[in-house]
Amino acid sequence: xxxxxxxxxxxxxxxxxxxxxxxxxxxxxxxxxxxxxxxxxxxxxxxxxxxxxxxxxxxxxxxxxxxxxxxxxxxxxxxxxxxxxxxxxxxxxxxxxxxxxxxxxxxxxxxxxxxxxxxxxxxxxxxxxxxxxxxxxxxxxxxxxxxxxxxxxxxxxxxxxxxxxxxxxxxxxxxxxxxxxxxxxxxxxxxxxxxxxxxxxxxxxxxxxxxxxxxxxxxxxxxxxxxxxxxxxxxxxxxxxxxxxxxxxxxxxxxxxxxxxxxxxxxxxxxxxxxxxxx
Amino acid sequence: xxxxxxxxxxxxxxxxxxxxxxxxxxxxxxxxxxxxxxxxxxxxxxxxxxxxxxxxxxxxxxxxxxxxxxxxxxxxxxxxxxxxxxxxxxxxxxxxxxxxxxxxxxxxxxxxxxxxxxxxxxxxxxxxxxxxxxxxxxxxxxxxxxxxxxxxxxxxxxxxxxxxxxxxxxxxxxxxxxxxxxxxxxxxxxx
Numbered sequence: 001x002x003x004x005x006x007x008x009x010x011x012x013x014x015x016x017x018x019x020x021x022x023x024x025x026x027x028x029x030x031x032x033x034x035x036x037x038x039x040x041x042x043x044x045x046x047x048x049x050x051x052x053x054x055x056x057x058x059x060x061x062x063x064x065x066x067x068x069x070x071x072x073x074x075x076x077x078x079x080x081x082x083x084x085x086x087x088x089x090x091x092x093x094x095x096x097x098x099x100x101x102x103x104x105x106x107x108x109x110x111x112x113x114x115x116x117x118x119x120x121x122x123x124x125x126x127x128x129x130x131x132x133x134x135x136x137x138x139x140x141x142x143x144x145x146x147x148x149x150x151x152x153x154x155x156x157x158x159x160x161x162x163x164x165x166x167x168x169x170x171x172x173x174x175x176x177x178x179x180x181x182x183x184x185x186x187x188x189x190x191x192x193x194x195x196x197x198x199x200x201x202x203x204x205x206x207x208x209x210x211x212x213x214x215x216x217x218x219x220x221x222x223x224x225x226x227x228x229x230x231x232x233x234x235x236x237x238x239x240x241x242x243x244x245x246x247x248x249x250x251x252x253x254x255x256x257x258x259x260x261x262x263x264x265x266x267x268x269x270x271x272x273x274x275x276x277x278x279x
Numbered sequence: 280x281x282x283x284x285x286x287x288x289x290x291x292x293x294x295x296x297x298x299x300x301x302x303x304x305x306x307x308x309x310x311x312x313x314x315x316x317x318x319x320x321x322x323x324x325x326x327x328x329x330x331x332x333x334x335x336x337x338x339x340x341x342x343x344x345x346x347x348x349x350x351x352x353x354x355x356x357x358x359x360x361x362x363x364x365x366x367x368x369x370x371x372x373x374x375x376x377x378x379x380x381x382x383x384x385x386x387x388x389x390x391x392x393x394x395x396x397x398x399x400x401x402x403x404x405x406x407x408x409x410x411x412x413x414x415x416x417x418x419x420x421x422x423x424x425x426x427x428x429x430x431x432x433x434x435x436x437x438x439x440x441x442x443x444x445x446x447x448x449x450x451x452x453x454x455x456x457x458x459x460x461x462x463x464x465x466x467x468x469x470x
């Protein structure tokens with residue numbers, strides 16, 4: 001489900017790409033530092049975006065220094081100096097999200113073997129979640145509420161695209177704005193909302209086939225019957241969200257990392273969508 | 280026409296039946312504004328009659344509902360989206376004009392409910408095809424659906440200054456010379 005929001009490298013300037021990788025690497029480092037080696041494996045670009053977006057509007061500036069990746073010491077990368085608060089936040093959100101994802105999978109997974117595997121790793125994530133919760137209890141509240149709302153929406157089997165995406169969108173909006181003092185809180189809220197909406201809809205489109213086979217809830221499967229029509233409508237809804245996000249980004253005028261965020265919205269999202277459509 | 284007939288019901292049908300019939304019809308004719316208006320009017324008439332008192336659907340003013348769309352617009356501009364939405368929701372279905380749908384779409388757009396907003400913009404533009412505001416909104420949605428987010432091409436951004444080649448300068452001078460000669464003067468003495 002994760003890793004949809006990525007920058008599109010061919011259109012990104014070298015310096016911006018280094019910074020983007022640097023934030024990603026620093027988040028990985030932070031995960032390792034706070035939650036141990038195994039936690040690093042849960043790293044993905046969606047949470048890198050959360051860190052990046054929070055850093056881009058935060059008061060304190062984060063600098064970079066040259067360093068090396070500890071998994072692959074031949075690879076050089078930048079390390080964030082400062083900005084620890086935002087990175088720790090994103091790491092905590094990632095851990096808590098993973099816990100809920102594992103819990104969800106235990107409930108949904110049909111294959112006995114996979115369910116057993118998820119059961120085995122659950123205590124590990126439960127432990128990490130408790131640690132993250134100690135520092136950021138609100139994150140857990142936000143995600144737990146989103147999960148509850150999502151379950152409710154799925155039970156109602158609504159065919160409304162907006163209603164289906166709302167819980168995820170709202171959770172992302174809250175995660176992005178939590179504890180940040182900015183000049184334009186409403187714009188940032190909307191930015192988060194649309195990012196969450198985009199991720200939800202793209203995930204839904206990606207899972208169409210799988211959900212149809214397993215009979216799970218999927219808003220696009222319920223709303224459209226013909227395969228062609230479904231894909232076109234879903235792609236339209238996703239692009240419409242990206243366009244709204246772009247407008248919102250222009251109004252946001254982030255303090256830094258503007259070029260990277262713009263690249264993600266303009267090219268990265270379109271690229272991901274095309275990959276999903278091609279599948 | 281009898282409102283019950285419009286909804287395909289026997290006169291005196293119960294509350295739940297009316298509601299179900301209205302929903303079924305509305306779904307059927309969602310793409311036909313003329314039919315929708317008819318169905319909405321019939322539904323309102325039945326509901327109003329059931330509440331007691333005769334009810335004649337007013338033609339054009341919002342006076343009866345006590346709020347004007349201008350007020351809604353003011354609230355939207357002030358950023359009080361929830362208040363604007365509740366004002367809109369309180370208007371009876373028969374009074375919902377193209378502008379109502381446009382404003383409802385605006386409210387939903389601001390909340391991030393982009394699909395519902397798109398539908399309402401589309402409906403507003405269908406009801407009043409000549410209104411530039413509504414048409415612009417629905418056109419923008421259509422464009423964004425197919426293209427996503429596009430910034431302007433930077434190579435085209437500098438079009439503010441006109442292309443000024445040597446040819447352009449010469450023809451400009453010639454033009455100025457002609458004008459001068461018309462008025463009795465001369466800018467370029469040799470021609």
